[in-house]
Amino acid sequence: MRWDRISEKLSDKKFLWDSFVAISMLIFSVSYAYxxxxxxxSIAMLIAAIPVLLIYLWYLLLNPKIGLITIFFFSYFLMGxxxxxxxFPLGGxxxxxxxxxxxxxxxxxxxxxxxxxxxxxPVVILTGIWLLYGIFELFNPVAPGMKGWxxxxxxxxxxxxxxVSLTMLLFNKEKDLNFFLxxxxxxxxxxxLKGLYQYYFGxxxxxxxxxxxxxxxxxxxxxxxxxxxxxxxxxxFGATMGQSATVFGILSLKQKNNLKRIYFLSVTLLAIIxxxxxxxxxxxxxxxxxxxVYIALSKNYKVILSGALLLLLVFVLIKYTNIGNSHYPVRRxxxxxxxxxxxxxxxxxxxRQFREYNSGKPFGNGIGSSYHTATRLYPxxxxxxxxxxxxxxxxxxxxxxxxxxxxxxxxxxxxxxxAYICMFKIRDDFLAQKIKALHCGFAGILIASYVNEILGxxxxxxxxxxxxxxxxxxxxxxxxxxx
Numbered sequence: 001m002r003w004d005r006i007s008e009k010l011s012d013k014k015f016l017w018d019s020f021v022a023i024s025m026l027i028f029s030v031s032y033a034y035x036x037x038x039x040x041x042s043i044a045m046l047i048a049a050i051p052v053l054l055i056y057l058w059y060l061l062l063n064p065k066i067g068l069i070t071i072f073f074f075s076y077f078l079m080g081x082x083x084x085x086x087x088f089p090l091g092g093x094x095x096x097x098x099x100x101x102x103x104x105x106x107x108x109x110x111x112x113x114x115x116x117x118x119x120x121x122p123v124v125i126l127t128g129i130w131l132l133y134g135i136f137e138l139f140n141p142v143a144p145g146m147k148g149w150x151x152x153x154x155x156x157x158x159x160x161x162x163x164v165s166l167t168m169l170l171f172n173k174e175k176d177l178n179f180f181l182x183x184x185x186x187x188x189x190x191x192x193l194k195g196l197y198q199y200y201f202g203x204x205x206x207x208x209x210x211x212x213x214x215x216x217x218x219x220x221x222x223x224x225x226x227x228x229x230x231x232x233x234x235x236x237f238g239a240t241m242g243q244s245a246t247v248f249g250i251l252s253l254k255q256k257n258n259l260k261r262i263y264f265l266s267v268t269l270l271a272i273i274x275x276x277x278x279x280x281x282x283x284x285x286x287x288x289x290x291x292x293v294y295i296a297l298s299k300n301y302k303v304i305l306s307g308a309l310l311l312l313l314v315f316v317l318i319k320y321t322n323i324g325n326s327h328y329p330v331r332r333x334x335x336x337x338x339x340x341x342x343x344x345x346x347x348x349x350x351x352r353q354f355r356e357y358n359s360g361k362p363f364g365n366g367i368g369s370s371y372h373t374a375t376r377l378y379p380x381x382x383x384x385x386x387x388x389x390x391x392x393x394x395x396x397x398x399x400x401x402x403x404x405x406x407x408x409x410x411x412x413x414x415x416x417x418x419a420y421i422c423m424f425k426i427r428d429d430f431l432a433q434k435i436k437a438l439h440c441g442f443a444g445i446l447i448a449s450y451v452n453e454i455l456g457x458x459x460x461x462x463x464x465x466x467x468x469x470x471x472x473x474x475x476x477x478x479x480x481x482x483x
Contacts, residue, residue, distance in 0.1 A: 143366020
């Protein structure tokens with residue numbers, strides 16, 4: 001009788017499923033407790049994240065746009081998170097996300113119709129050429145090794161192509177542009193508030209440990225402290241805030257809704273404050289150049305004249321007066337116009353050294369051969385002994401005169417074509433204002449990248465590359481307005 005009941009139970013599918021779940025939960029609980037006790041909380045967190053990760057991947061396959069949104073938000077908090085959990089290879093996670101999103105889009109195309117026409121856009125083709133050149137650099141005979149190449153090629157060559165392409169494939173509606181701008185504004189507010197918290201209340205224990213690990217000499221200066229919020233360093237914080245101030249300052253100019261105008265002006269003010277407390281002198285040129293480009297794009301003589309006079313006044317106040325010198329951020333920003341500044345002279349010296357060392361190397365010294373990567377992987381090499389100080393000089397050092405000419409041509413095309421789109425191809429005034437804001441922010445970042453390696457770091461690179469994608473998608477949005 002007992003065996004009959006057992007046989008009956010075994011034939012019950014619900015009983016089998018409940019038993020399977022119970023046994024699985026028991027095995028998982030015991031394994032989880034054992035691994036946590038042996039390897040610590042990090043492995044416990046990793047195991048606990050597996051179900052969430054599987055659910056996330058499922059939704060990513062259904063809607064690849066989720067991947068690009070994740071990349072955008074994750075790029076802001078990456079370095080702040082890394083300070084707390086530096087045992088995880090977080091930098092590689094962004095690359096995994098980029099490739100996973102692209103693969104999800106390809107897989108989805110087997111079941112649904114995907115519009116691949118944006119991939120025929122000139123900017124995608126040109127950035128694809130830049131990616132191919134980066135792959136070609138793998139065979140550079142003077143390169144120090146493949147490890148450095150695999151580490152650095154992502155920031156130099158890969159991210160530009162993939163993020164621009166994904167933006168044009170996935171963010172292909174004007175509501176996506178609006179989502180991007182409002183999300184960017186919220187992230188700007190959070191970053192600025194974190195910087196102000198550090199300014200008024202100081203750094204926490206983890207941030208102090210990071211400073212003591214070697215960053216103190218560039219952030220705790222005799223003249224004052226440079227604040228970095230939750231970003232990689234003060235330079236990146238200042239550049240991101242400068243770009244945000246440019247974009248949202250321009251957006252506020254043609255807002256018909258007063259609440260929106262006040263909101264964007266508030267974001268702009270917070271971004272300017274964040275830029276100043278970062279102590280990053282190069283970031284000051286981002287809103288200045290952005291304003292110059294905006295004035296040029298306006299096609300209005302009154303705006304051009306009044307804007308030029310305002311910029312001249314700002315320059316005179318900064319360069320030839322001592323107004324606000326009692327505050328360290330103001331003094332620090334003012335020194336950006338001092339051509340006899342000691343750090344500026346050091347930069348000129350390094351540039352002479354790069355030119356001499358690159359002589360006879362048209363393809364450079366190989367990707368991953370200059371300062372930031374070389375100090376970790378190839379500390380015995382010559383280029384590991386001094387900083388590149390500039391995004392463009394880093395490209396020149398690693399990818400040679402051929403590389404910097406290709407890259408410069410691509411950037412020049414984006415600038416000129418983007419300006420043409422803003423001025424002549426978009427009829428909707430408010431849409432044109434959004435695209436002008438993104439284009440001016442991009443132009444400002446280009447000049448800031450001359451004094452710092454801005455474009456190769458998060459979140460500025462992601463903000464800028466998504467902006468490029470929207471600039472070249474704008475005509476599609478405008479056609480929808482016309483229809």
